[in-house]
Amino acid sequence: MLTAVTRRHATQYLRHLLSSRIFSTDTSTGISDKSDPVRSDPPPIKIAHTSSAGRGVFATRAITSGDTIHSAKPLVTHPSLSRLHEVCYYCLRRKKKKGEEGVDPNGYYFCSDGCREKSLAFHEVESRGDWSVLNEYCRDRGLKYPLMVKRLACMVMGGAVASDCLDILQPASLHKEMLLEMEDEYKLLRGSFKKASIADESMTFLSKEWYINVLARLRVNAFRIELACGSYEDLLASAVALVGDDAAVGNAVYIVSSFYNHDCDPNAHIVWVDSADAKMKALRHIEEGEELRICYIDASMDVEARQKILLEGFGFHCNCLRCLYGE
Numbered sequence: 001m002l003t004a005v006t007r008r009h010a011t012q013y014l015r016h017l018l019s020s021r022i023f024s025t026d027t028s029t030g031i032s033d034k035s036d037p038v039r040s041d042p043p044p045i046k047i048a049h050t051s052s053a054g055r056g057v058f059a060t061r062a063i064t065s066g067d068t069i070h071s072a073k074p075l076v077t078h079p080s081l082s083r084l085h086e087v088c089y090y091c092l093r094r095k096k097k098k099g100e101e102g103v104d105p106n107g108y109y110f111c112s113d114g115c116r117e118k119s120l121a122f123h124e125v126e127s128r129g130d131w132s133v134l135n136e137y138c139r140d141r142g143l144k145y146p147l148m149v150k151r152l153a154c155m156v157m158g159g160a161v162a163s164d165c166l167d168i169l170q171p172a173s174l175h176k177e178m179l180l181e182m183e184d185e186y187k188l189l190r191g192s193f194k195k196a197s198i199a200d201e202s203m204t205f206l207s208k209e210w211y212i213n214v215l216a217r218l219r220v221n222a223f224r225i226e227l228a229c230g231s232y233e234d235l236l237a238s239a240v241a242l243v244g245d246d247a248a249v250g251n252a253v254y255i256v257s258s259f260y261n262h263d264c265d266p267n268a269h270i271v272w273v274d275s276a277d278a279k280m281k282a283l284r285h286i287e288e289g290e291e292l293r294i295c296y297i298d299a300s301m302d303v304e305a306r307q308k309i310l311l312e313g314f315g316f317h318c319n320c321l322r323c324l325y326g327e
């Protein structure tokens, strides 16, 4: 539950986001899709309370099927462990050619000087640590969120973001086993920073409570990113990755996109083309005032499977029309 102070803070923060590049309608540095120009400001949405799903995103005017509703830049990204040296360490764009071009001394690839520059704030801190133990821990258990928390902690230490920048997002409710697991992850993370000789003053925010708070928000709000295949080679690489069940290039969290609620028959969806820069698109005609909803899961699953995943992963019983009719 938001307190009065955090609610005021959240409102100010949202205002800031709506006028900032995090919530962007500018495609010049994001995905460029000249055949489908993004409409000019302001974006046709507002965030408001829903009757049964907390806050949600509503259309402020009619939106045509296929329109880009808005573009979105991630606040935090992290490549999948199996793709660490195959995708841009900042925007998750796939490495085009084999070879050393754009690769830093640690073997990480940056697709452009822009991405290298934007990652300076966290990469300087991150490259001081030895993350092999944390990576191994995550790889063994199939975890991805601890890596995003590590990246966020480096961003905070590098001065790129405030330590409470995700507080506005809804957290997952956590059970006891999850909390115990998080305590271990926290110790591992803090220990790795200590070994990297990060000064205690730079880590004052990095408490166990901060770790749990951030991870609880990532659990509900982070997106798993699978890029469209741009070439025959990409297509084959994806097919190979699927054998290892890891087709995702990485994970990312966005602020405004995190306010979209779920429907098993959604009217909007999030699209990535070649990087973590995303677009929200309308799947059908949307009336002014209608709530925009995306599908969090594979919509082709049967109703029981969908209900189970939504309850266990996101903590709610879906009562969309498809679920009500048992479709």
Ligand SMILES: C[S@@+](CC[C@H](N)C(=O)[O-])C[C@H]1O[C@@H](n2cnc3c(N)ncnc32)[C@H](O)[C@@H]1O
Binding pocket: 052, 053, 054, 055, 056, 169, 170, 220, 221, 258, 259, 260, 261, 262, 263, 314, 315, 316, 317, 318, 319, 320
């Ligand atoms: C990504 S957030 C969406 C924004 C959220 N409603 C908020 O106020 O920040 C996901 C959470 O929203 C709620 N939610 C999303 N879709 C829902 C639905 N169809 N029915 C009930 N709750 C839903 C659940 O609590 C879920 O964990």
